[in-house]
Amino acid sequence: MAGQKAEAGGGQGRTGIGLTALDEEYREDLYRVLDEMRAADPVHRDRELGRVFLTRHDDVRAVLRDKGLHVDPRHALPDSYVRLITGVPAGSEDQFSPSMIFADEPDHKRLRGLVSQAFNPRAVETMRPRIEAIAAELLDAMEGRDETDLIAAFAAPLPTMVIAEMLGVPLDRRDDFKRWSDDVVLGFDPVASAETKSRIQASGEAMRQFFRDMIAARRKALGTDLISDLIRAEEEGKGLDNEEIVSMCTLLLTAGNVTTTDLIGNGVNALIEHPAELAKLAANPALIGNAIEEMLRYDSPVTDSGRLPHQEIVIGGCPVEAGRSISTSLAAANHDPAVYPDPHKFDIERADTHHQSFGGGTRMCLGAPLARLEAQIAIAQLVARFPGIGRGSKPGKRRHLPSFRGFETLPVRLRQ
16 A cells, blocks of 8 residues: 555655654655656654654545544544544543544534634624734835834734734733733643643643633623623523633633734735735736635645544545544645645635645634734735835745744845
8 A cells, every 4th residue: 555655664664753844854855855746755654753654635625524523632543643642542532621622522512612603604703803904004114114024013013912812811911821822722742841741731720710711700890802702601601611711712822922923924924935026916906816726726824634543444545443543634735736736836816726724624724814814904005005025135944844934034124
């Protein structure tokens, strides 16, 4: 089977950490590496990290939409990848309480249903004026500079401020939110050091305690924010208990922060690398919707997503045993030449910009409408304000974080 090629050096012998952003070549030349994997070993058995790694568009799409697959690590084999990134070793299952992204049905549907209304396209559209105002305020602060770090000045604070306002938490804590979120997502590192694990635990507990305090305050005086809505649902007997509210708030703040920051950063970087596309967008702002979809396809902020079969299944002719982690490479699927003509070309007028960057099926990213709107507003305003934006005096630095793709820093020159 195709997966056996890995043992004989298929795909340049790349496996394990070599298929994560911890590897420099994978991180800096991602799409060439994924092309090689797709051609040589599209259903790769990664024995080092206990998973099967998929790179063909149709395999990825089918797995993401298979309602019969699990995500809860308690269903995984002892050596599976999902146990590494969630910190659930065999024998500790009774100590694990999954957040929405690692919950199976019916818990997933119950948890998602309680917050889905706040993130549907109609509800998100009502936030447009406030997102526009936040973007304008951040751009105002960038005026007068010749160069700035786009991540620190714009791409990171904007989504943090937006989700903080949705939750009704004070914006003066946004530096804490950013630090906590950045630390919490380090949990996706399957080989995190003891020092990193300590950071993850400390920041996670600090964030959880912050939300416990916020929930206690809201119980005394409910407002119109999302935390208040979750408390109301609990009090009506159809919602979450206190720790589930804490878990949901932690997930929403983290997810609403990191991935949208990466979408904005990756999108602006693509425009800078393709000045003709930047000029096209500056001349015709109406292209922004299609441009964002192409940015998502071209350089997805989430590179892979996982599933678990509850019984043996066959993918691309290869058997995958029950409980084995399946890593679907969203980035590889989005660049599959069998589906996309000239897949490595960045074209904001591309006719078919469908992509796998938000996952699929019942687990399609809950925050997709909000991420799209934030990115459309942020990048449209940035290009209108600084149409001559270009590469800064120092190169950008990619984050070394498995499953995510974004910049730690992205220096940009604001004017020609």
